[in-house]
Amino acid sequence: MQIxxxxxxxxxxxxxRGWLSSDxxxxxxxxxxxxxxxxxxxxxxxxxxxxxxxxxxxxAIATAARVYGEGVEHTALLREARFARFRTGGLRLPFxxxxxxxxxxxxxxxxxxxxCRDEFRTRVATVADRLVxxxxxxxxxxxxxxxxxxxxxxxxxGFAGPSLRVARHAQAYLYRRQSR
Numbered sequence: 001m002q003i004x005x006x007x008x009x010x011x012x013x014x015x016x017r018g019w020l021s022s023d024x025x026x027x028x029x030x031x032x033x034x035x036x037x038x039x040x041x042x043x044x045x046x047x048x049x050x051x052x053x054x055x056x057x058x059x060a061i062a063t064a065a066r067v068y069g070e071g072v073e074h075t076a077l078l079r080e081a082r083f084a085r086f087r088t089g090g091l092r093l094p095f096x097x098x099x100x101x102x103x104x105x106x107x108x109x110x111x112x113x114x115x116c117r118d119e120f121r122t123r124v125a126t127v128a129d130r131l132v133x134x135x136x137x138x139x140x141x142x143x144x145x146x147x148x149x150x151x152x153x154x155x156x157x158g159f160a161g162p163s164l165r166v167a168r169h170a171q172a173y174l175y176r177r178q179s180r
Contacts, residue, residue, distance in 0.1 A: 003154060009066070
């Protein structure tokens with residue numbers, strides 16, 4: 001049994017630059033979620049996938065249609081992690097600083113992000129358990145953060161595969177079940 005994790009194609013919305021408030025960051029995230037994917041080349045790892053699960057976000061749906069075709073199952077479980085707005089008023093930080101602040105808030109269990117973090121972790125475990133139960137070769141089209149956490153969850157469930165940080169767009173990362 002193999003599971004392939006593939007990140008959606010890149011989108012037309014660029015990463016933010018300059019100094020951003022929490023509201024600016026939220027507005028950028030909304031634009032990113034609505035942005036059109038830039039369809040291109042892809043690598044499915046040379047596997048003939050028997051099933052495909054996909055995030056219900058438009059960029060993932062377009063990617064799955066291009067790389068897998070028909071018969072894709074869409075699910076909100078595979079969406080990227082969400083973050084609550086920080087109540088920082090007019091505080092402006094570079095995008096990289098916001099990313100670190102969000103990561104630290106998640107790792108420390110800060111009250112502002114705890115619900116988002118716990119909900120995301122529950123979704124990851126639910127998807128991993130479902131994939132293991134499918135017992136066939138499944139392609140999963142999702143997002144970078146989900147892929148990193150889902151890959152770790154699959155390794156915890158006895159699969160061999162890469163440890164992901166930020167996955168490349170449109171490239172499958174393979175996880176194979178270890179011998180029982």
